[in-house]
Amino acid sequence: MPNATFTPARAALLWRTTRHLRLVQIIGRAWFRLYQPRPDFAPPPPLAAPSGPWTPPARRVPSLVSPTTFRFLNEDGSLLETGWDDPARSKLWRYNQHYFDDLNAEEAGVRAGWHRALILDWVAANPPGIGSGWEPYPTSLRIVNWIKWALAGHELPPEAVASLAVQARWLTKRLEWHLLGNHLFANAKALLFVGLWFDGPEAARWRQRALSILALEVPEQILPDGGQFELSPMYHALAIEDLLDLVNLVRARGRPDDVDLSRAAADWCARLSLMFGWLAILSHPDGRIAFFNDSAFGIAAENAELAGYAGRLGLVVPHPPAGALRLPNSGYARLAKNEAVLLADLAPIGPDYLPGHAHADTLSFELSLGTQRVVVNSGTSVYGFGAERLRQRGTAAHSTVTLGNCDSSEVWSGFRVGRRARVIDAGVGGDADTLWAEGAHDGYVHLPGHPVHRRRWELGPTGLRVSDSLAGDEAEARYHLHPDIEALQDEPHAGHLLLPNGRSLRWIAEGGSVHIARSSWHPEFGLSLPTSCLVVPLRDGQATLSLNWA
Structure with a gap:
């Protein structure tokens, strides 16, 4: 109902809608609209040393079908024609351009050259703070995907390393407290990734910010029966992948003497067992999710991919009950x-x-x-x-x-x-x-x-x-x-x-x-x-x- 005339009926609808909001969402929305941060171009922190092996994560269906051609939402588009923020494309399609999911999709290794060129093109074509790609959610997913690509053995170009630091600093000023839910979770996940990828005092601040948010949001968003609280099987599967990635990250880059990080990872592992049980219950015998609330195939990794990822991390996946x-x-x-x-x-x-x-x-x-x-x-x-x-x-x-x-x-x-x-x-x-x-x-x-x-x-x-x-x-x-x-x-x-x-x-x-x-x-x-x-x-x-x- 954009630009609808204000009437008593519309006022009542708005009241029925907004009366449930939390104060942090109301204040956060005002802050998000009014505050205009500036990008911080300071040199990036030094890279941290690995502490363990990186386990291959869950794979998605490839979305890069040529060096410059994407396929998102069953719709093809050429970067040469659309650029990085074509208003003729849907917002979700443009968001997908900036996620860089293909860096960690099936057979991503054979497209590593495409990926490196695409990363460099993104850095050159997307000035910090401008356009859809710098909104907090795509920024969060991109940070994670770039670092996962690097953890898989690829070398990020120096321009990308510098950009990661700029993106992280920008994200700390654009956290989505006005939305909460999976958006804020994605913000925190990205800060933990970048906080463990880099080293030094600035990276430590990113880690602590991430852990403080996750300490609030994980118990809030993961219900005692294992369900992700938005009650969508699709978003539940995305939440499973998020926690698997975080466990993987801590094992690969965490410090053994970081007690807070170790405790958080142990808690995530315990919750994952319940979450996989929930996913099994809300899936059909064909091995795929049911369609309640916003749910569709092709957005989250398939159940079998998630189960394989969990198995590689040594986690047990339960079977659905009779x-x-x-x-x-x-x-x-x-x-x-x-x-x-x-x-x-x-x-x-x-x-x-x-x-x-x-x-x-x-x-x-x-x-x-x-x-x-x-x-x-x-x-x-x-x-x-x-x-x-x-x-x-x-x-x-x-x-x-x-x-x-x-x-x-x-x-x-x-x-x-x-x-x-x-x-x-x-x-x-x-x-x-x-x-x-x-x-x-x-x-x-x-x-x-x-x-x-x-x-x-x-x-x-x-x-x-x-x-x-x-x-x-x-x-x-x-x-x-x-x-x-x-x-x-x-x-x-x-x-x-x-x-x-x-x-x-x-x-x-x-x-x-x-x-x-x-x-x-x-x-x-x-x-x-x-x-x-x-x-x-x-x-x-x-x-x-x-x-x-x-």
Whole structure:
């Protein structure tokens, strides 16, 4: 809603959105806008000596397809045509240019010459403090990637070493206290990398600043059940990689007599075990993450890459459990029986003061049979402030119940949330035959009649039953299907789902007249795949859908 006219309704929306902010965010936003630091061009500190070997980290898919051609978000662009900050490109695409992820991607060694030239070009073309590349988040990721590239055995050019010091000094003046969350974490990670790469008093100050922030943020951001507190499986995987990198860094560059650093690394290792357990719970049998809140493939390293990285560091990665469980702090539930795995959103949308990556997806779910995803949420393909971003965050893009045109949580703009759905009466259980999960949310109680959505999942050996209760004439349960699934309807309330291996699932609905609607699935940024959606209107406030795969 940029440049929207100020009205009482807009004032109320802003109040519902901003009243959850912390004081540090409000003060930090004012400071970030008003304070204009100057770059510090002092000579860089001396380099520190290594204290141990650097372990090969997780690898991403390459994003540099020629010496000057990038592929980000499924969109190609030539540096010769776009430069480093082309306003015709999306902000996220330009950010990716400045991350330098390709320095540590698959088979990065064969592109080392490209990388060295690209680093030198960046230093020459991006004056300190000017443009997207000097914003704190891309600065943080670039610092880490340059140093990881050097730790892998490559020699940073002198211009890059000098630039690293300038970037670090700049970053200390642009820490993202107004955003907190993964942004501030990335800032601290970068300061620890540069603080252990360099030596001397200035580097020590960077280290101490980093450790002081991490001492606050790690317990805040990593919940006791292992979940990253923004409750996005994608950002959770990014957080795992961050902590693995920090453990790796301390072993390679930390000093044995640095007690604070050693204690921090031990704490990170302990948390990583829980974090990998959480990732396993929120992943499908295909080995990839579920799509709750902002989530897509291709941004974080794949689960197998992260597990391999952990193994090289000597950490044990747990396997996903069978049966019924609910993560006590995150709220998500998992039902796993025989070949079926169901993942259910009985979670809050995220931290109240940081809901930027939240979707209105409360009581949504995803279902797999073996390695085939069947019921899905729509995923995420765009950031920014457009209509498509808003649609993908909305309730109708998820496998849950909509009520008219209202979202269960009041998502707006690109990363804002007003009213937030709260989960109540949540639980899981089961016996030898059937597993169940259930819960309700209050996201619609501000509407006439104060309706509450209640949902129950029952997973048996050969079938699933989903029951919904929500008063309202326009309530509809939506079941978005994976693009591999063909939906057929042979009766007003029944039909089949055809899997790509030829298998057929029988679906039977109880409620209003069912129809099959067009939908889309967004497994990666910049990628939209057509699919279909079963839409089951609630009749007299009730509806059920049964799937049978006997």
